[in-house]
Amino acid sequence: MENGLLNTLTKNWQFKSTIRSGKFSETPAELFDPELKDYPERLLPFIGHPEYERLDEQTKQTVNSISWIAWNKRVVDTEELIVSPALSLLLTGDLELKLSGNYRGAIRQAIVDEYFHSHMHEITVQLTLDNRGIPIEQASKLTRQALLYREYKALAAQYSEQWQTNLILLIWCVVGELSIYEFLTFVSKDESIQPASRSLVSLHERDEAVHASVIEEVLVDNFDQFSREYTDFIEEILPQAVQAFSTVDWLVWEDVLSISGVSKAKEIIRDISTDLAISSSIPLNRSFIRIKRFCEKVGIEYKVFEEAL
Numbered sequence: 001m002e003n004g005l006l007n008t009l010t011k012n013w014q015f016k017s018t019i020r021s022g023k024f025s026e027t028p029a030e031l032f033d034p035e036l037k038d039y040p041e042r043l044l045p046f047i048g049h050p051e052y053e054r055l056d057e058q059t060k061q062t063v064n065s066i067s068w069i070a071w072n073k074r075v076v077d078t079e080e081l082i083v084s085p086a087l088s089l090l091l092t093g094d095l096e097l098k099l100s101g102n103y104r105g106a107i108r109q110a111i112v113d114e115y116f117h118s119h120m121h122e123i124t125v126q127l128t129l130d131n132r133g134i135p136i137e138q139a140s141k142l143t144r145q146a147l148l149y150r151e152y153k154a155l156a157a158q159y160s161e162q163w164q165t166n167l168i169l170l171i172w173c174v175v176g177e178l179s180i181y182e183f184l185t186f187v188s189k190d191e192s193i194q195p196a197s198r199s200l201v202s203l204h205e206r207d208e209a210v211h212a213s214v215i216e217e218v219l220v221d222n223f224d225q226f227s228r229e230y231t232d233f234i235e236e237i238l239p240q241a242v243q244a245f246s247t248v249d250w251l252v253w254e255d256v257l258s259i260s261g262v263s264k265a266k267e268i269i270r271d272i273s274t275d276l277a278i279s280s281s282i283p284l285n286r287s288f289i290r291i292k293r294f295c296e297k298v299g300i301e302y303k304v305f306e307e308a309l
Contacts, residue, residue, distance in 0.1 A: 028196035038068035077146040086173030151244035
C-alpha cells in the first residue's frame, strides 16, 4: 500500500529538505551582531527575580548565551536519544509494524534529516562560543540530559518487557515530532536574537513540519497492525509523554545559572520554581493540537489525553 501524501513528500525531499537542498551553510551569511541576544529574553524564567536583576550586564549576557547552548543541547538530545532511535524501530519490525514502500522511504529520509539537524545545532553552538568568547570547557559543563529523556528513562525502567520500552520510546517520539514545530517557531520568529540562529532554526522548522506529516501518516495508516495490548499501552502512556515534553526543566536552568557564574543559582531557581505565579506564566512553547488529532484518528480515548494537560 502506498500513501499519496508520502509519495509527494519523498519525491520532493531532494529539493526541499535542508540536507539535500544546500540551504544550510556552516559559515552563515548573516553577520554576528553583539548587540542582539543569543536566546530570547522573554523565555528566561528568572527575569525579574531580584538576585538575577542585580547581576552585572556581562554575567547576564553569559547567562543568555549559556541558555542558548542549553536549548540547542535539548534539541540534540531529543533528536539523537529519542527521535532517531524510535524511527529506526519503525524499520526493524520490533513494534508489530511491517512497513513497506514509501512508508519506509519517508522514515529513512526523516532519520537522515534528524542527524543533520544535530550537526546544524552544534555548528550554531560553536559560533556562539567563538563570537562571545566563551571557553568550550565552560559550555561543556552542560552535561545533564534533557528532562524529557530523563523522564523516558525513568518510565522505561519500570517495565521489564522489551516491547514496552520500545513502545514508550515510540510514544515519546510521536509527542516530540507532532509538537516540536511550535517549540522551534518560538525562537525562529524572535527578532531579538542572532539572525544566523533564526535562519538555522527556521530551516529545522520546515523539515519538522514535514516530519510531523510523515509520523502521522505512517502511524495512522498502519495503526491497525497494533494488537489491543499495544493500543491500550499507548493510551496509558501517552499522557506521561505529553507531561514530559511540557514540564519546565528546573535542574537545567539551575545548571545554566551556575555555569554562568551566578552564586545564588539555587536560591533563584528555588524561588521561581515554587512560585505558581511565575511558573504558570512561562510560555509552554509547544502545541499539542496535532497530538489530539492523532488520538482522534487512531481511536485513542480523547479524555485520557486531556487529563495530562
